[in-house]
Amino acid sequence: MKVCNHKGLSVVIMLRDEHCPPHAHVEAGTWSARFRFSFWHNGVELWDVVPLSRRPSLAVLEGLRQSLQQPAHLRRARGIWWRKLQTACLDNQLWDWQSNEVVVVKRVVSTTNMIGSACYEPESNKTLLSLIGTQESVEIEL
Template sequence: MKIYSYKGLSVRIMLRDEHCPPHAHVKAGAWSARFKFSFWHNNVELWDVIPLSRRPPAAVLEGLRQSLKQPVHLLRARGIWWRKIGTVCLENQLWDWQSNEVVVVKGIVSTTNMIGSAHYESETNKTRLSLIGMHEVVEIEL
């Protein structure tokens, strides 16, 4: 499903056989790229370009990344992903209360809890995390 166009390139969320992490696709004739986005922060990251030998200029990739970071495009990407894919890809990861972030390599300490479930509210652009063993819900305003 199309999110938007950037300089004639269509930025899309694929709806068939999609997988975590949340990401958008750009397909040009000679190459394709994927950009990761999140439901707990507003960063966008270039994930990969295939084939690497036909990689477009860095300015094109950075322009695509910056355009996806725009609030209107990121909101649309998240909304499509949530409605069609049905996950924010945060379940069973660790949330650190002290740093207010998902931690990957860090060990379990007193400030971390496992994320049991996560839901995105496109109307308010918020993600809600239910943590295992905690009654409080973490609300992330994006």
């Protein structure tokens, strides 16, 4: 499903056989790219381009990334992903209360709790995290 366009290229969320992490696709004939997005922050990053030998200019890739990162486009991408897959791809990751972020650590520290489940609310553009081992939950306004 189309999220947005940038200079004649469509940024889309595929609706078949998708998998985590959340990402959007750009198919350009001679190359394709994927851009990762998140349900806990508003950043977008280039994930990969194939084949690498046909990679477009950095300006094209950056333009696509910036287009997807526009608030309305990112919200649309999240809504499409959530409605189709019913996952924010955050379950069983660690939330750090001190830094307010999902962290990758080798050991659990006193400021982290494992995310038991995550729910995205497209209407309010919020993600709700239920954390294991605490009665508190986290509400992230995006």
